[in-house]
Amino acid sequence: MQIDGRDSSRYQAFTRRTLVLGGAQAAAFVVLAGRMYYLQILKSDEYQMLAEENRINVRLLAPLRGRIVDRYGSVLASNRQNYRAVLVAEQTPNIGETLDRLSRIVAITPFDRKKIMRDIDRSPRFMPVTVAEDLTWEQFAQVNINEPDLAGVQPDVGETRYYPYAMELAHVVGYVGPVSDKEMEDADDEQPLLKLPGFRIGKSGIEKTFDQDLRGIAGATHVEVNAYGRVIRELSKDQGKPGAEIVLTLDMEIQKFACERLKEESASAVVMDIHSGDILSFVSTPAFDPNEFNMGLSQDQWKMLVDNPYKPLTNKAIAGLYPPGSTFKTMTAIAALEAGVDPNHTVGCNGKYALGNHLFHCWKKEGHGAMNMHDGLKHSCDVYFYDLAKRIGIDAIEKVAKRFGLGETYDLEIPGEKKGIVPSRDWKRATTGVSWQQGETLITGIGQGFLLTSPLQLAVMASRLANGGYAVKPHLTRAVGGQLLPKPEAPRMDVDPEHLKIVQGGMNGVSNEPGGTAYRARITEVGMELAGKTGSAQVRRISMAERDSGVRKNDTLEWRLRDHALFICFAPVADPKYAMALVIEHGGSGSGAAAPAARDIMLEVQKRNLARPQAYMPRGDVKEA
């Protein structure tokens, strides 16, 4: 054996060190196996959960917003398909360029562009932001075809709110709009729905008040996605629950008719069922198109609405406050009767009424001659009511006015009701610091002065006069989610039915007796006659000089100085069912402008309900009590 001694020593060293290496490697493998044991066995559950979270994406499905229908089931607000394009910011290298390309298919104005950039800045980079809505089918197809060139742009079909009777119902139904930052913050607990792109919530009217009912319950799909977020397959789907249907008390046919009748004016009208308080028609003209609000108004559109002197954004039926004018004489009459004034009490009218050294004028300069209560109402003689007011005092008038619903709100289902003013001694002292003057009692007696009322309040007043003394309250909804709402209580008022009969008789005189202020605007159809009361609310001061030279006629004045034209009425006279208040801003006179319009509408109301007595049975599966 020729073993090299030195070689043998290095062989031994090699073998020793090889063993060291082998040991180290074995240790390393133990570490690897241990790590695998830790990850795959000890932590397996945790990682399985994470893997599932990776894989499964929960996507919210916006529930279909509930419909809003009128009392006969006509659709007032529904949903329609909206072809749109959404942009995911993180999927495009250059947002500006992508928008440029998209604008070759769909017009994108600089205004839109600014809005889009703002939306993108506000939302996370992976959130789709709507860049174009309401695309035509052709545009939508083009977006689809050109998708590869439009990095980050995805075609999308959404549901959008649609109001078939846009202008007619803007102030009742309201509109929906995107969720604002503030609304997002205010939203209680978890409201993931609000974060869905393009989700709309009620911003005004019924849409706002019943937003939670209309919204429904969000559904969700569980989808398997890959690392890039692309959906591989759908695992499960929960459709959610569509929003509840809201049935209104309105009759759309009456509403349309009334809107058409008043469309040239800055006017409002409320038609009520005097027994149930159902509001059959609720008009405020001019209005706006809620569909445009839904899509987002341009600055110009907004400016036009705000600058319009007819104030289309104001819901005049509840937020428009007007002196009731002579319509208020019904209240003065009731108050006088309650104070013991005999209905046959007679006052001679020579056109003016002196209180101390101050002269109060009747609208008829030459005077009405001898007037009792019936004639006073029929001719709307100011002097007669000056006399009554002076006799009974402001306290009596205030009490009756408040009992009949003036100066209060009724928790109507839409926001924005105003209280108006029924003046009293305390009220005046509190607001002006000056004590009540007797002259103020006189002008309050004819519905001027501090008095301010909304058309809705006047309609309530007319209803309570007509229904025999029940404190009926107005309301707009019949059913929510398939369940009829209980009728609001209408307790008996503390009023003598005889007194009501006298006033009703006076109102009948106004409309149906020759010489009545609204005789020319009477209903001639037998059985449908209305009884009313005109009112012309002065909005300017008439100077002494003008009185001497003759009060200027309304049509010679510029629009904003003309009197408001008011009319309250109920029908049919024989067995009242409906009441109405109608106000035409700066319409001139109650008898000339308001009464004819009211007559036409009231006639239509009666014809309509004879033709279609059957109310709509609300749909919906929610039947639990």
Added chain:
Amino acid sequence: MLDLRRFTGREMRISDKLMEFNWGFLLLLAVISSMGFAMLYSVADGSFSPWALKQMIRFVLGAGIMVVVALVDLRLWMRISYPLYAIALVLVTAVDIVGFKGMGAQRWLNLGIIQLQPSEIMKVAILLALARYFHGLTLEEVSRVKNLIIPLLIVVVPVGLVVKQPDLGTAILLTVSGGVLFFAAGLAWRYFILGGLAILAAIPVIWERLHDYQRNRVFTFLDPERDPLGAGYHILQSKIALGSGGVFGKGFMAGTQAHLNFLPEKQTDFIFTMLCEELGFVGGLTLLAFYSVVLIYSFSVAVQCRNQFGRLLALGVSVSFFFYVFINSAMVMGLLPVVGVPLPLVSYGGTAMLSLMFAFGLLMSVYIHRNLEIARGNNAFW
């Protein structure tokens, strides 16, 4: 029979060598590779293209190379060690000059028909050259400072070139497998202590010179949750895939992490993760067990060999193989920073497969020629 040959000094015939060739070992390599084929088939959603079939062809090709390399006389390998090293060095240098970039690093050399990764060749060449060098030294001579200059240069020059590419993974592998040969050759412990201290001292300097992406990998390794959607994403997803595999895995072709692309680079660097996701703890351990057998066998080859060149060469092959396995699997488990090191035999990749089979050919050559005694003084340079 072997002893007889040893004493007669008769040269082995090809048929003898084929008899000596350990076919069982080749079968083991085939089994390991097959686990890779299966995974590549799964990655492609149940298709042999584009990866599995190519990889099989490469393995067959590699097996051919292995047999040929094994049959070559070990002394011939010893003689051509330095020239091979020189060629490898030239190629690595060429990559720095004319190579093209793949995946952000300049590693590839386009030779017209094939794309060559010279650093892979260097991994084998460096082992040959060091084994060749240390073969000529006695145990005492090994630890002399003047004798360390050449082997250090053999390691440092290619490492420097590879670092420039930049290919940190390969540089580390070259350094470590070179260091192991120094160790096995019997270099005194004090040098390793000194070397360790030198590396510690050099860390700040190296850190300064690292690319941003390399630094990020280290940060991410230290705290993967630091940026779960960015740099830490890969390692986090890899851990999720591994962990969610559980004991028996999600089933072949049913790994959600891999198939839904949460797992990156799953046909190459992260193939072990995919295997563990689909085949579970059991599948992963099986693969590690197979690797262990390869390692144990190659150690035994090294220890059995009767010449220092063969011993060192066999050990070098074994240790490099080990480092591949360890670095890759430790990386996918989140034990090491992300380095681009493939899992040997399993990861998809041509050059890696071929150079590995070449190295196993050398191992087999050592085994076949284990009883050759080669004189220490045979230092002829060709």
